[in-house]
Amino acid sequence: MRKIIFTSFFLLLIGSYQISAQGLLDSLDGITNQPKQVEYTEATFKAPRLVNGQTVELIGKKEMAVIIAHRFAPISEGAYNFYGLTQNIIRLGVDYGLLNRVNIGLGVGSYQRTFDGFIKISLLKQCHGSKSIPVTVVLSSTAFISAEKWQDPTKDNLFNSRLFYSYQLLVARKFNNRISLQLTPGLVHRNLVKREIDQNNVYSIAAGGRFKLSKRLALNAEYYYLLPGQTADDFVNSFSLGFDIETGGHIFQLLFTNSISPQEKVFIPETTHKWRDGDVHFGFNIIRVFGLSHAKKV
């Protein structure tokens, strides 16, 4: 009996020794009993634009992103026109973080002298942990005003005829560190169209994605599919490829697209150039984010 007690005593000692020998770091979660937190997915895409279209990426509150977008004439114009590089269409714009989940923006495009203003609202954020949401969902609504001269000034022209709208629901998921995909159903509404048979409402659905090649380089692609209708009969779907190149504060996007302008009102329902004819535009976006509450050195 005495032996048994001594053995158990000995075992007890060894037991307590083993407990203390276990790394404190490994048992830290158990000791501190830290509640499971929600971990939001960050950086689904590098920038608020994929190539031409919006992404679910919003800039932070009180931050401003300046976006300079250039689209050159088609490469197929050949050496005589410097492969399109001498002519260009631009859009200058700013995105501003009004709230954590709300961005607003303004832009001016040289194609058809079109001004745009938009609001992007983040409805859902992909996350895991104590709660889990598989996708990020953002609503984007843009209004366009074309400042072109009236084609027929003698006619009774209405201001309303200058207005165009685009509504999109951006649904994206970051599958892993490299791959993110986005589906974008959308509607472009045009108050005035050229012909009676043209659609005032053009529905489209877009698929876009990025594949990160390295920490600072990503390959993007996006395809806007026009749902069957007059527009789909007369125009072609917009397809674009681009690279995101990130340098400290700037993101450079070098891209190839068959659309002439990065404004939804143009590139979704009015794309005419075809990749198969070589009518591809080279272009770039330069995106620079400014924190307006910057702690700079004096």
Added chain:
Amino acid sequence: MIKNITSLLFLLFPLFGNSQGVLFYTNSGKVNFTSDAPLEVIKASSNSVAGAVKSTDRSFAFSVLVKSFEGFNSSLQRTHFNENYLESDKYPKITFEGKIIEDINLTKDGTYNIRGKGKFSVHGVTQERIIPCKLIVSNGKLTVSASFTVFLDDHNIKIPAIVNQKIAEEILVSINIEMVIKK
């Protein structure tokens, strides 16, 4: 005889309890860091340092999630911190685990200047570090405070040439961690 030994065992049990000493812990310690570069100052902090200190063997362990750092000069900068520099998806935690060198009694109230020696791990690279700390024990609370520096190069954190005027090579870190006794 058996009776005696049994009673001896019973007597010993509370003794075991004592020999376990006390365990201080927290999950809301504060840590902040500053990158003081010629062109830009970047500050960030986290309020969710998890930690434990054992009085018996004077061992300690601290851990903080890289993603819990807030601050920075823009949310883009925070994204870069997570995506490009600390790579928080691959290396989610910063940890420091080791022992207090000085033979002090943490169950006694007082102020102690000690050195914590152990493995400091950032960005998947572990360095043996000795970090001087000030400990204050009072009323069942342990407060740990310290300042030290971390060289980015020591932890294989590469800064591209284009931003090397904006990010310091040496990051100043300070901690203030208040811990209570685990019951």
